Amino acid sequence: xxxxxxxxxxxxxxxxxxxxxxxxxxxxxxxxxxxxxxxxxxxxxxxxxxxxxxxxxxxxxxxxxxxxxxxxxxxxxxxxxxxxxxxxxxxxxxxxxxxxxxxxxxxxxxxxxxxxxxxxxxxxxxxxxxxxxxxxxxxxxxxxxxxxxxxxxxxxxxxxxxxxxxxxxxxxxxxxxxxxxxxxxxxxxxxxxxxxxxxxxxxxxxxxxxxxxxxxxxxxxxxxxxxxxxxxxxxxxxxxxxxxxxxxxxxxxxxxxxxxxxxxxxxxxxxxxxxxxxxxxxxxxxxxxxxxxxxxxxxxxxxxxxxxxxxxxxxxxxxxxxxxxxxxxxxxxxxxxxxxxxxxxxxxxxxxxxxxxxxxxxxxxxxxxxxxxxxxxxxxxxxxxxxxxxxxxxxxxxxxxxxxxxxxxxxxxxxxxxxxxxxxxxxxxxxxxxxxxxxxxxxxxxxxxxxxxxxxxxxxxxxxxxxxxxxxxxxxxxxxxxxxxxxxxxxxxxxxxxxxxxxxxxxxxxxxxxx
Amino acid sequence: xxxxxxxxxxxxxxxxxxxxxxxxxxxxxxxxxxxxxxxxxxxxxxxxxxxxxxxxxxxxxxxxxxxxxxxxxxxxxxxxxxxxxxxxxxxxxxxxxxxxxxxxxxxxxxxxxxxxxxxxxxxxxxxxxxxxxxxxxxxxxxxxxxxxxxxxxxxxxxxxxxxxxxxxxxxxxxxxxxxxxxxxxxxxxxxxxxxxxxxxxxxxxxxxxxxxxxxxxxxxxxxxxxxxxxxxxxxxxxxxxxxxxxxxxxxxxxxxxxxxxxxxxxxxxxxxxxxxxxxxxxxxxxxxxxxxxxxxxxxxxxxxxxxxxxxxxxxxxxxxxxxxxxxxxxxxxxxxxxxxxxxxxxxxxxxxxxxxxxxxxxxxxxxxxxxxxxxxxxxxxxxxxxxxxxx
Numbered sequence: 001x002x003x004x005x006x007x008x009x010x011x012x013x014x015x016x017x018x019x020x021x022x023x024x025x026x027x028x029x030x031x032x033x034x035x036x037x038x039x040x041x042x043x044x045x046x047x048x049x050x051x052x053x054x055x056x057x058x059x060x061x062x063x064x065x066x067x068x069x070x071x072x073x074x075x076x077x078x079x080x081x082x083x084x085x086x087x088x089x090x091x092x093x094x095x096x097x098x099x100x101x102x103x104x105x106x107x108x109x110x111x112x113x114x115x116x117x118x119x120x121x122x123x124x125x126x127x128x129x130x131x132x133x134x135x136x137x138x139x140x141x142x143x144x145x146x147x148x149x150x151x152x153x154x155x156x157x158x159x160x161x162x163x164x165x166x167x168x169x170x171x172x173x174x175x176x177x178x179x180x181x182x183x184x185x186x187x188x189x190x191x192x193x194x195x196x197x198x199x200x201x202x203x204x205x206x207x208x209x210x211x212x213x214x215x216x217x218x219x220x221x222x223x224x225x226x227x228x229x230x231x232x233x234x235x236x237x238x239x240x241x242x243x244x245x246x247x248x249x250x251x252x253x254x255x256x257x258x259x260x261x262x263x264x265x266x267x268x269x270x271x272x273x274x275x276x277x278x279x280x281x282x283x284x285x286x287x288x289x290x291x292x293x294x295x296x297x298x299x300x301x302x303x304x305x306x307x308x309x310x311x312x313x314x315x316x317x318x319x320x321x322x323x324x325x326x327x328x329x330x331x332x333x334x335x336x337x338x339x340x341x342x343x344x345x346x347x348x349x350x351x352x353x354x355x356x357x358x359x360x361x362x363x364x365x366x367x368x369x370x371x372x373x374x375x376x377x378x379x380x381x382x383x384x385x386x387x388x389x390x391x392x393x394x395x396x397x398x399x400x401x402x403x404x405x406x407x408x409x410x411x412x413x414x415x416x417x418x419x420x421x422x423x424x425x426x427x428x429x430x431x432x433x434x435x436x437x438x439x440x441x442x443x444x445x446x447x448x449x450x451x452x453x454x455x456x457x458x459x460x461x462x463x464x465x466x467x468x469x470x471x472x473x474x475x476x477x478x479x480x481x482x483x484x485x486x487x488x489x490x491x492x493x494x495x496x497x498x499x500x501x502x503x504x505x506x507x508x509x510x511x512x513x514x515x
Numbered sequence: 516x517x518x519x520x521x522x523x524x525x526x527x528x529x530x531x532x533x534x535x536x537x538x539x540x541x542x543x544x545x546x547x548x549x550x551x552x553x554x555x556x557x558x559x560x561x562x563x564x565x566x567x568x569x570x571x572x573x574x575x576x577x578x579x580x581x582x583x584x585x586x587x588x589x590x591x592x593x594x595x596x597x598x599x600x601x602x603x604x605x606x607x608x609x610x611x612x613x614x615x616x617x618x619x620x621x622x623x624x625x626x627x628x629x630x631x632x633x634x635x636x637x638x639x640x641x642x643x644x645x646x647x648x649x650x651x652x653x654x655x656x657x658x659x660x661x662x663x664x665x666x667x668x669x670x671x672x673x674x675x676x677x678x679x680x681x682x683x684x685x686x687x688x689x690x691x692x693x694x695x696x697x698x699x700x701x702x703x704x705x706x707x708x709x710x711x712x713x714x715x716x717x718x719x720x721x722x723x724x725x726x727x728x729x730x731x732x733x734x735x736x737x738x739x740x741x742x743x744x745x746x747x748x749x750x751x752x753x754x755x756x757x758x759x760x761x762x763x764x765x766x767x768x769x770x771x772x773x774x775x776x777x778x779x780x781x782x783x784x785x786x787x788x789x790x791x792x793x794x795x796x797x798x799x800x801x802x803x804x805x806x807x808x809x810x811x812x813x814x815x816x817x818x819x820x821x822x823x824x825x826x827x828x829x830x831x832x833x834x835x836x837x838x839x840x841x842x843x844x845x846x847x848x849x850x851x852x853x854x855x856x857x858x859x860x861x862x863x864x865x866x867x868x869x870x871x872x873x874x875x876x877x878x879x880x881x882x883x884x885x886x887x888x889x890x891x892x893x894x895x896x897x898x899x900x901x902x903x904x905x906x
Contacts, residue, residue, distance in 0.1 A: 312790075313792075315789070315790055335792075335794070336789065336790050336791070336792040337792035337793075337794070339792070340791075340792040341792075346790065348787075348790065353784075353786065353787075354784070354786035354787050354789075354790055355787050355790075356784065356787055357779075357780045357783035357784040357787055357788070357850070358783065358784065359783045359784075359850050359851065360779065360780060360783050360850070364776065364779075364780065368776075368780055368787070368788065368791045368793075369791035369792055371773040371776065372773075375772075375773050378772050378773050378774060379771055379772055379773075380771055380772060380773060380776065382771075383717060383719075386719065402720070422791070
């Protein structure tokens with residue numbers, strides 16, 4: 001085996017009141033892809049922040065040995081000068097600037113008085129080719145898709161002469177095709193001798209690329225598995241992450257009666273709000289029954305979120321056409337308020353962006369969509385509001401000392417529970433859940449699935465939008481498949497497999513290409 | 516336990532700074548700052564800040580939005596009032612209503628531009644900032660040879676917004692004022708204890724009895740001190756009643772109503788609030804309509820105090836209001852800030868102004884000091900937020 005490139009010894013990092021990392025030891029060999037896995041809040045990102053100098057030397061205990069020497073990084077610049085480059089989960093690109101400008105941001109080409117634009121774009125193009133992008137580096141970031149933006153981030157890292165590349169959830173916002181391309185690129189870099197650390201929740205990706213897997217749990221490294229010495233599958237990794245075996249990732253649903261049609265959408269067409277010529281949702285028909293979980297599977301950009309939001313009181317899109325039936329009656333919902341009154345809830349995929357008010361406590365977030373339920377003639381009943389928040393906290397097992405805690409301080413899984421609580425408190429008949437388990441850990445996912453089961457047991461209808469195939473197949477009674485704005489297939493859960501769903505998408509793409 | 520005291524100190528840091536600054540100036544002025552007349556001056560000189568900053572607070576809550584035009588609008592509306600009352604000799608009540616209507620029209624226009632046309636607030640209000648100063652000045656010079664319209668003859672108007680209630684000679688104890696102070700103290704104590712009793716009854720987390728007693732004692736001491744000093748200075752300033760009414764109404768709105776709640780959630784996350792079924796545009800519209808109404812009230816207070824409308828009226832008022840909010844802990848990014856904090860912030864700036872005037876600090880230096888106080892308040896705010904975030 002190769003020599004040790006990086007060793008982190010006895011790293012302990014405490015925040016006031018919390019030990020985020022407790023005596024962590026972590027070794028990375030040269031030329032390997034090392035996956036760091038663990039539940040949310042386990043300490044993976046903290047560990048990487050210590051390594052890259054975001055938490056400067058002195059704010060933690062322990063030692064970092066890189067290329068045989070002890071390092072005391074004060075800033076990110078120090079670690080980058082050694083070739084340690086971190087790519088964060090949230091893309092750090094300026095949308096209004098060109099790819100080239102972004103790539104050399106803070107690292108501009110030229111002399112100290114003036115930027116050499118020829119050199120900037122020339123070099124940028126060179127790095128773009130290395131990551132397999134054919135775009136000119138003069139194209140603006142906002143004009144390329146998320147998948148390509150992620151590749152630009154990697155090219156930017158290469159431009160800094162990265163020797164150790166750290167990727168924090170690189171595929172969390174990518175669709176399956178783009179994810180696969182990114183992972184293949186990583187394997188390609190490995191051949192060229194690059195060392196990489198990848199943090200991800202997607203265990204199939206870990207199995208696909210990693211040479212070694214280190215599991216972090218509650219601020220400590222639990223174990224390191226060598227994928228070349230033992231047989232590793234997802235269940236094995238999950239066992240390490242949660243400390244126990246999860247025998248069934250999807251809880252069974254029993255004794256649920258599927259009733260009459262609760263919501264039906266007919267000939268639904270939605271145009272893009274700015275480019276009004278473009279159809280984002282194209283002539284979609286579907287229905288959901290009482291007590292039923294309907295899955296909508298599609299890749300990122302298929303128009304799933306747009307469909308859901310346009311149904312939810314026309315909160316997305318322009319010139320929306322189609323007929324919506326709720327509880328057998330035709331309705332015309334003009335804004336979110338009317339949708340809520342018609343007992344529809346839309347639980348967003350973007351809980352930080354448009355779901356929760358992070359700077360406000362759980363109590364305020366829980367009641368936000370149904371203030372009438374906790375007030376009388378516009379005056380808030382503080383007692384009632386508090387009681388409701390506590391009730392939902394207990395019901396959904398939200399982990400928090402009090403409901404006065406700001407939502408921004410909660411982990412992803414608990415934030416998702418608060419978001420669900422907010423919508424459950426509006427007493428909906430139909431819940432549209434958009435990526436309900438994105439970015440949350442295995443344990444919390446299971447709990448969310450249980451909540452979904454309880455909802456349909458109570459006679460409600462659930463429409464679950466997801467881009468995780470196992471989840472769609474494991475949770476739905478019926479599955480619709482969406483691609484390029486259209487519904488291209490419908491199947492019962494019993495007949496659905498990953499293969500025939502993907503086949504459905506591939507067929508529609510090839511035939512729909514000449515439009 | 517110690518941590519709890521530190522927390523309490525931190526929460527009330529500005530209040531403690533206010534007391535320390537007051538003591539500092541009392542020493543520097545050899546007790547002059549502590550005289551009855553200065554208490555009276557503190558209120559009459561700064562009444563406009565309290566009212567205007569209340570409106571500014573509501574705007575800032577929605578996402579750090581501000582109104583740059585309010586100072587210039589005070590000048591314009593003052594000129595309108597001068598023409599109505601002094602030049603045309605119109606009835607005071609009717610004039611007040613017309614001025615309010617003019618304010619509402621401007622508020623609707625501004626609210627429409629900002630909420631429904633999506634024009635950034637600072638640009639929409641910058642237009643007003645430029646235009647209303649000019650328009651006001653033009654109106655004044657067209658109707659008066661001196662460029663200023665006097666209200667001195669309109670006692671009916673002046674009595675509503677300036678002067679004293681049940682006034683008595685300075686130096687004599689004004690009984691009404693003292694009784695009002697005692698009544699206010701009793702109300703504060705009763706409310707404090709009832710709130711706690713209610714919480715205990717329902718089994719919620721309640722503060723300790725010691726802390727309630729301490730809080731009530733401090734509040735009562737402050738109210739009685741003020742009441743006594745004002746009683747010795749000739750009675751309750753009429754304008755104080757207006758300020759208290761405005762502050763109480765908006766304290767209630769911001770803390771107890773759904774409408775107030777939406778101001779905070781929009782500042783915290785506008786999109787999440789919209790998707791929760793709240794008409795966010797209507798709230799933005801209301802914020803600026805409300806600002807214009809409070810600007811109209813400010814105009815009454817200011818013209819009555821100076822007994823004149825002139826072209827420099829309202830200069831920098833918008834900045835005073837913003838400064839009071841920021842020093843009082845209202846987030847410059849929106850989503851957080853309390854009326855009580857703003858009151859403390861406005862009072863602190865008022866005390867610094869008054870103290871520096873009494874000690875004879877050069878006017879230019881006064882501005883420099885105020886600038887640094889503002890900066891220090893923001894830095895403090897950001898450091899405190901950072902500390903909370905790393906927990």
